[in-house]
Amino acid sequence: MTAMTGDAAEGAPQPAGRKAPNPVRRLYATVLACEAIVIALAIPVAISVMDVSGATAGLVCGGLAVLCLLMAGLLRFSWSFAAGTVLQVAIIATGFMVPAMFFLGVLFGALWGTAFWMGRKVERLPAR
Numbered sequence: 001m002t003a004m005t006g007d008a009a010e011g012a013p014q015p016a017g018r019k020a021p022n023p024v025r026r027l028y029a030t031v032l033a034c035e036a037i038v039i040a041l042a043i044p045v046a047i048s049v050m051d052v053s054g055a056t057a058g059l060v061c062g063g064l065a066v067l068c069l070l071m072a073g074l075l076r077f078s079w080s081f082a083a084g085t086v087l088q089v090a091i092i093a094t095g096f097m098v099p100a101m102f103f104l105g106v107l108f109g110a111l112w113g114t115a116f117w118m119g120r121k122v123e124r125l126p127a128r
Contacts, residue, residue: 024119028084029072031111036068038108039091042098052097064091081116088112 046057095102
């Protein structure tokens with residue numbers, strides 16, 4: 001039987017030697033998941049309102065939505081945060097297909113930056 005330690009952030013015991021989940025990583029994943037939904041919903045707007053071909057809208061917006069979901073799952077790797085930042089820039093660039101995405105992309109980019117700022121703040125907190 002392994003020794004268990006309490007984890008106040010999650011409320012569930014963690015096996016000894018295992019790091020507690022990073023709450024900021026959950027915030028990053030939430031931003032990416034919501035972003036995937038928004039970018040996927042931009043597909044019909046691009047097709048019907050902005051007169052973009054279905055193949056182009058599906059490839060660009062659908063591809064970015066899938067990448068958002070993949071990045072949400074890969075956040076345990078240190079390189080994923082830089083890749084997520086590049087993804088934010090690509091989503092802002094979809095504003096050339098659907099102008100509202102300029103605003104929404106900047107909004108999600110601000111959320112991404114806030115999560116980064118909060119992560120730095122959490123890292124400076126003393127360990128329990």
